[in-house]
Amino acid sequence: MFLVQPGDAAEAELFREFAPRIRLYGLRHLRSEHAADDLVQQVMIIVLESVRAGRVREPERLASFVLGTSRLVAKGLRSGEWRRQGLLDRFGPTMAGAESEPAAAALDLDRLRQCLDGLPARELTVVMLTFYAERSGDEIASELGTTSGNVRVVRHRALERLQGCMGAAS
Amino acid sequence: MSCVALAALVDYLTAELSPDEEAQVEEHVFSCDDCHRRLRAVADLGRGVAQLARRRGGFGMPLTGSLAQKLAAEGLRVREYRAAPGDRVFCAVGREDDLVVTRLDADLAGIDRVDLTLSSGGRLLQRIADAPIDRHAGQVMFAGSGEIMRTWPAMTFDVELVAGERTIGAYTFVHGGVVD
Numbered sequence: 053m054f055l056v057q058p059g060d061a062a063e064a065e066l067f068r069e070f071a072p073r074i075r076l077y078g079l080r081h082l083r084s085e086h087a088a089d090d091l092v093q094q095v096m097i098i099v100l101e102s103v104r105a106g107r108v109r110e111p112e113r114l115a116s117f118v119l120g121t122s123r124l125v126a127k128g129l130r131s132g133e134w135r136r137q138g139l140l141d142r143f144g145p146t147m148a149g150a151e152s153e154p155a156a157a158a159l160d161l162d163r164l165r166q167c168l169d170g171l172p173a174r175e176l177t178v179v180m181l182t183f184y185a186e187r188s189g190d191e192i193a194s195e196l197g198t199t200s201g202n203v204r205v206v207r208h209r210a211l212e213r214l215q216g217c218m219g220a221a222s
Numbered sequence: 223m224s225c226v227a228l229a230a231l232v233d234y235l236t237a238e239l240s241p242d243e244e245a246q247v248e249e250h251v252f253s254c255d256d257c258h259r260r261l262r263a264v265a266d267l268g269r270g271v272a273q274l275a276r277r278r279g280g281f282g283m284p285l286t287g288s289l290a291q292k293l294a295a296e297g298l299r300v301r302e303y304r305a306a307p308g309d310r311v312f313c314a315v316g317r318e319d320d321l322v323v324t325r326l327d328a329d330l331a332g333i334d335r336v337d338l339t340l341s342s343g344g345r346l347l348q349r350i351a352d353a354p355i356d357r358h359a360g361q362v363m364f365a366g367s368g369e370i371m372r373t374w375p376a377m378t379f380d381v382e383l384v385a386g387e388r389t390i391g392a393y394t395f396v397h398g399g400v401v402d
Contacts, residue, residue: 115253159270177354183268184275197357208229
């Protein structure tokens with residue numbers, strides 16, 4: 053028995069469930085929005101093909117399979133080897149028909165600005181160096197004359213404050 | 223693995239986890255809807271921070287050299303002033319400036335923490351506690367939003383860097399308003 057039937061609405065649901073996870077994985081490992089989008093396309097092609105072919109039969113193993121595929125394809129993308137363009141034709145409609153992420157509310161940047169204004173100076177600087185300047189913990193530590201462990205603690209505190217201020221549950 | 227703490231999610235996104243820890247977080251996030259949602263929320267905050275930093279009009283913040291470099295490299299219009307202790311600097315903000323960056327030289331050797339105070343006419347306007355020190359540049363830096371500074375009248379500011387009870391630098395900025 054197949055996990056999903058070919059062409060099933062469940063394939064679109066699979067895409068909706070896993071595309072955001074793959075994209076986050078791609079952002080973390082490939083450090084580029086474009087590369088992350090590419091990763092989503094390539095991984096979902098393989099996943100859907102495998103599901104259709106009955107190679108993934110247990111629902112409880114699907115998440116592991118998707119993650120494992122993401123790792124493999126990301127490695128290939130980094131080395132420039134990976135292309136499965138031909139399969140896009142078979143699965144394009146499935147992916148085109150499914151929103152990769154539910155229409156999440158756009159982040160309230162004005163509110164975020166107020167929240168950032170409320171951060172202690174050191175926390176704001178670490179947050180900016182982390183997410184805007186994209187500096188590593190060691191680089192930040194060197195620039196600020198502290199330890200990378202301290203940078204992590206300051207960063208954690210800042211994110212906790214920001215989430216609290218923005219109203220998100222951590 | 224039980225659900226992932228916020229600290230670990232942040233460390234995951236910033237590549238601070240060991241390979242084993244990273245693998246554990248990924249395996250969990252791929253199967254746990256709640257942790258995936260929380261990870262996305264942190265990632266979204268990070269993206270929002272970057273968007274705000276790039277916004278035209280500028281976002282006032284304490285700075286370091288690498289932040290100032292990146293802002294300028296990304297095309298924000300930055301006006302810079304530099305002052306040594308005792309300096310009186312004539313300054314202004316341009317009509318199109320996104321940021322006005324102030325670099326304060328001081329003897330920061332052996333100092334772990336410095337507070338910055340901004341006063342005018344003897345009245346304290348702002349105190350930045352524990353202002354970050356750029357150890358590479360040997361300076362304390364901050365950026366004012368151009369958008370906000372264009373609303374200021376011409377006025378004189380006194381800036382002090384204070385370490386504990388000791389003033390390690392006092393600077394005067396004579397702000398002339400908006401220039402073309």
